[in-house]
Amino acid sequence: MKYFSLIWASLFRKKTRTILTLLSIVVAFMLFGLLQAVNQAFNGGADAADADRMITNSKYSIIDMLPISYQRQIESVPGVKAVAFASWFGGSYQDKPARFAVFPVVPDEYLTIAPELQVSQETRAAWNATRTGAVVGEALAQEMHWKVGDKVPLQADIWPQKGGSLTWTFDIVGTYHNTKDKANGDSALLFRYDYFDEARQFGKGTIGWFLVKVDDRLNAERVGKAIDSQFGNSAHATKTQTEQAFAQGFAKQFGDIALIVSAILGAVFFTILVLTGNTMSQSLRERIPELGILKTLGFSNRAVWWLVMLESLLLAMLGATLGLLLATSAIGAMKETLSGFGITRVGWQVAAEGLFFAFLLGVLVGLAPALKAMRLKIVDALNA
Amino acid sequence: MEALVAIRNLVKTYQRGPETIEVLHGINLDIPKDDFVCLMGPSGSGKTTLLNLIGGLDSPTAGQIQFDGSRIDQMGSSRLTDWRAHHIGFVFQSYNLLPMLTALNNVELPLLLTKLSSVQRRRNAEIALQLVGLQDRAKHKPSELSGGQLQRVAIARAIVSDPQLLVCDEPTGDLDRKSADEILSLLTQLNREHGKSIIMVTHDPKAAEYAKRIVRLDKGTLVADPA
Numbered sequence: 257m258k259y260f261s262l263i264w265a266s267l268f269r270k271k272t273r274t275i276l277t278l279l280s281i282v283v284a285f286m287l288f289g290l291l292q293a294v295n296q297a298f299n300g301g302a303d304a305a306d307a308d309r310m311i312t313n314s315k316y317s318i319i320d321m322l323p324i325s326y327q328r329q330i331e332s333v334p335g336v337k338a339v340a341f342a343s344w345f346g347g348s349y350q351d352k353p354a355r356f357a358v359f360p361v362v363p364d365e366y367l368t369i370a371p372e373l374q375v376s377q378e379t380r381a382a383w384n385a386t387r388t389g390a391v392v393g394e395a396l397a398q399e400m401h402w403k404v405g406d407k408v409p410l411q412a413d414i415w416p417q418k419g420g421s422l423t424w425t426f427d428i429v430g431t432y433h434n435t436k437d438k439a440n441g442d443s444a445l446l447f448r449y450d451y452f453d454e455a456r457q458f459g460k461g462t463i464g465w466f467l468v469k470v471d472d473r474l475n476a477e478r479v480g481k482a483i484d485s486q487f488g489n490s491a492h493a494t495k496t497q498t499e500q501a502f503a504q505g506f507a508k509q510f511g512d513i514a515l516i517v518s519a520i521l522g523a524v525f526f527t528i529l530v531l532t533g534n535t536m537s538q539s540l541r542e543r544i545p546e547l548g549i550l551k552t553l554g555f556s557n558r559a560v561w562w563l564v565m566l567e568s569l570l571l572a573m574l575g576a577t578l579g580l581l582l583a584t585s586a587i588g589a590m591k592e593t594l595s596g597f598g599i600t601r602v603g604w605q606v607a608a609e610g611l612f613f614a615f616l617l618g619v620l621v622g623l624a625p626a627l628k629a630m631r632l633k634i635v636d637a638l639n640a
Numbered sequence: 641m642e643a644l645v646a647i648r649n650l651v652k653t654y655q656r657g658p659e660t661i662e663v664l665h666g667i668n669l670d671i672p673k674d675d676f677v678c679l680m681g682p683s684g685s686g687k688t689t690l691l692n693l694i695g696g697l698d699s700p701t702a703g704q705i706q707f708d709g710s711r712i713d714q715m716g717s718s719r720l721t722d723w724r725a726h727h728i729g730f731v732f733q734s735y736n737l738l739p740m741l742t743a744l745n746n747v748e749l750p751l752l753l754t755k756l757s758s759v760q761r762r763r764n765a766e767i768a769l770q771l772v773g774l775q776d777r778a779k780h781k782p783s784e785l786s787g788g789q790l791q792r793v794a795i796a797r798a799i800v801s802d803p804q805l806l807v808c809d810e811p812t813g814d815l816d817r818k819s820a821d822e823i824l825s826l827l828t829q830l831n832r833e834h835g836k837s838i839i840m841v842t843h844d845p846k847a848a849e850y851a852k853r854i855v856r857l858d859k860g861t862l863v864a865d866p867a
Contacts, residue, residue: 265740549736553750554725556718634697
């Protein structure tokens with residue numbers, strides 16, 4: 257700590273140059289935080305997925321509906337433990353596209369197959385007793401200031417009602433808490449399938465996808481093939497895959513997000529490495545007599561090496577910290593737009609990863625100047 | 641008088657490409673404790689080289705340098721660095737202060753190598769600045785000080801860790817006459833009142849008058865040593 261003021265003063269010896277270099281590092285790590293948050297959101301579904309839970313959807317398009325009658329056939333496949341289903345409702349809330357998922361489901365079946373959605377007995381009973389009842393994620397309820405007893409109207413964009421009305425009204429009967437996907441799992445509205453199927457204008461007796469729980473995850477592939485072979489020659493052929501594979505496949509519809517993010521960040525970090533390395537080298541060249549003085553006063557070669565290295569690390573870590581904080585603020589400021597994509601924050605893993613890269617940057621950039629400083633001969637340095 | 645520095649048959653050579661250049665040819669010199677020695681000679685005579693060797697900034701090619709009984713010519717690099725921090729204070733012609741630090745922080749620099757607390761370091765640095773008459777300029781950076789003030793700060797830095805010997809290389813070279821006299825008076829005061837031994841290189845005969853004795857070097861050889 258006693259050397260901190262010396263290191264800080266050395267770092268800001270040329271204020272303008274240091275601030276500009278620092279800004280470039282801040283921007284790089286802000287970009288890192290934002291892009292990694294996007295990457296995590298798109299691939300996060302894969303992380304939260306269960307290996308013993310599969311999704312059966314239409315083979316040809318994710319938006320094609322499947323007959324509800326498939327449920328009984330799927331249940332009869334050896335290795336299948338339980339089957340539930342859901343559909344994509346979409347819709348708008350208060351004249352804006354709903355930023356949360358809305359699924360019509362059969363309450364008991366769905367909650368059995370997704371035990372991570374914790375619902376109290378009272379809520380479950382109220383849901384079963386209320387045809388227009390809906391259960392919402394805790395985080396969603398907090399964000400929207402919804403409470404039990406509220407009536408929530410949604411404007412349908414896919415499913416008009418029999419009379420032509422686009423307005424579907426749901427009665428909030430309780431909340432659920434997702435114990436598995438803590439980041440994004442409390443953000444859906446679930447309502448009753450019977451209400452949906454009876455009131456909708458078209459598509460009766462169809463659903464979006466089946467959720468299939470297998471008795472042993474090692475049997476998943478075999479069970480998936482058996483399910484698909486049942487419907488292979490029908491008008492609604494199916495594709496069954498693990499939840500994880502489904503989530504990854506869904507994300508890949510937007511392109512290989514991870515690859516795109518890595519390519520962008522790779523280019524950015526290479527540029528920063530060169531820029532910061534140049535700054536440190538230039539700074540060292542200007543300070544050779546000063547380093548000679550430090551050695552004259554009794555600073556050892558190793559001490560001088562540490563001073564230069566710590567200066568480089570301070571620059572990198574300071575820039576990274578500010579950049580990651582800015583990324584967090586930016587996501588917070590754009591919460592309304594981004595949360596619909598599941599982008600809610602810069603997670604601690606992303607922050608840790610960012611700080612690690614900053615440390616690596618500091619080491620790489622500081623190594624050569626530190627070695628040069630260490631090897632300086634006092635007499636030559638003083639005469640420089 | 642007991643010698644603080646005892647030099648015997650000191651030789652220093654440099655390699656310049658294929659050529660070996662001998663800068664000092666078998667120097668023998670004693671510097672007693674409390675002495676104020678002025679080293680004079682034409683350019684290229686080896687004054688700065690001899691000063692660097694006495695100060696432990698360089699190592700001799702041959703010969704002995706004994707400082708208060710210790711053979712510094714036999715010390716390795718890190719031991720020599722440590723020895724220098726405890727025994728020698730340096731004053732240079734161009735002051736060599738760190739421009740981004742205040743006067744007080746510059747003076748405090750050598751104390752960072754000690755185990756003193758931050759409060760004690762600050763206090764000692766303030767005392768050193770008081771001794772050179774610059775206590776009211778403690779928070780100023782070098783760019784805000786005159787030449788004479790800069791050299792005073794450099795002297796304060798040189799004495800803050802209480803060294804036995806001050807090594808001064810043309811300390812008044814960049815100063816006007818008035819400032820030069822002030823600095824030389826300060827060095828005299830440090831020698832007479834605080835017991836600091838001083839070896840000073842200068843081209844200025846007026847500066848040499850402040851010393852107790854003058855040693856002349858010419859072409860790497862001592863011309864006279866009236867010790």
